[in-house]
Amino acid sequence: MTPLLALRGVAKAYRGDAAAFALEVPEFDLLAGEALALAGPSGSGKSTLLMMLALASPPDDGEYVFAGSDVAGLWRKGRRDALAALRARKIGVVPQTGGLLPYLTVAGNIALTQRIAGCADPARVLGLAEELGISAQLRKRPAALSVGQRQRVAIARALAHRPALVLADEPTASVHPELADAVLALLKRECAAAGAALLVATHDPDRAARAGYPVLACETHAPGADGLARSVFARASLAKAA
Numbered sequence: 001m002t003p004l005l006a007l008r009g010v011a012k013a014y015r016g017d018a019a020a021f022a023l024e025v026p027e028f029d030l031l032a033g034e035a036l037a038l039a040g041p042s043g044s045g046k047s048t049l050l051m052m053l054a055l056a057s058p059p060d061d062g063e064y065v066f067a068g069s070d071v072a073g074l075w076r077k078g079r080r081d082a083l084a085a086l087r088a089r090k091i092g093v094v095p096q097t098g099g100l101l102p103y104l105t106v107a108g109n110i111a112l113t114q115r116i117a118g119c120a121d122p123a124r125v126l127g128l129a130e131e132l133g134i135s136a137q138l139r140k141r142p143a144a145l146s147v148g149q150r151q152r153v154a155i156a157r158a159l160a161h162r163p164a165l166v167l168a169d170e171p172t173a174s175v176h177p178e179l180a181d182a183v184l185a186l187l188k189r190e191c192a193a194a195g196a197a198l199l200v201a202t203h204d205p206d207r208a209a210r211a212g213y214p215v216l217a218c219e220t221h222a223p224g225a226d227g228l229a230r231s232v233f234a235r236a237s238l239a240k241a242a
């Protein structure tokens, strides 16, 4: 089966005044509809990897194929228009703190990804709101919602345009610990129902495992002679795993 996304020999480094850091992804595949938690301590490069997968930042090196598109090639050719279109159609993002637009209603926030992707579908907005238990909130503004409700709106927004991939960076960071397990389980259930692959970055692998996620822990290496701290995210290719 062709993976939804496949990275080979991907590298990205930050070398500035601050502590230098390098992310390495020798190989990493994710199938359509698959869910996975990416675990690592603070500063281990989880957000850096998710930003690359969200097509928001380029790899320095290596190959990245997503949904049949040569993402690394598009970056090399400076095709930001094509990257933006791919992202709008195929990717949903659940940020740490919801990231809702305060001047839009809940319904408007959920429909935002559909507007950007050019695929308005009001029935899907209503359906997702019902699934996620926020139907009664649709006309309200985000400020009038609890943090847990806002996170459910963010999940609905990430799924409204039927993306192939949902990326969530510490989606439980701002919710009460009692709610965190529920948010992770809900995210997994909704992505499975929508047939979307899901990657969740977390510093809490036990919580992710409790919510039923397979967990990929990164390897971290202290700075070597070159002064670079390194993190490695590796997941055997499907061909080898089979």
Ligand SMILES: Nc1ncnc2c1ncn2[C@@H]1O[C@H](COP(=O)(O)OP(=O)(O)OP(=O)(O)O)[C@@H](O)[C@H]1O
Pocket (backbone or CB within 6 Å): 014, 015, 016, 018, 019, 020, 021, 040, 041, 042, 043, 044, 045, 046, 047, 048, 049, 203
């Ligand atoms: N734009 C940047 N410029 C320079 N260094 C950066 C930049 N973004 C991240 N870093 C550094 O890269 C490393 C990895 O950061 P990243 O945010 O990817 O880690 P993380 O695992 O997501 O951390 P956290 O769990 O705290 O969010 C850190 O050392 C960070 O300081």
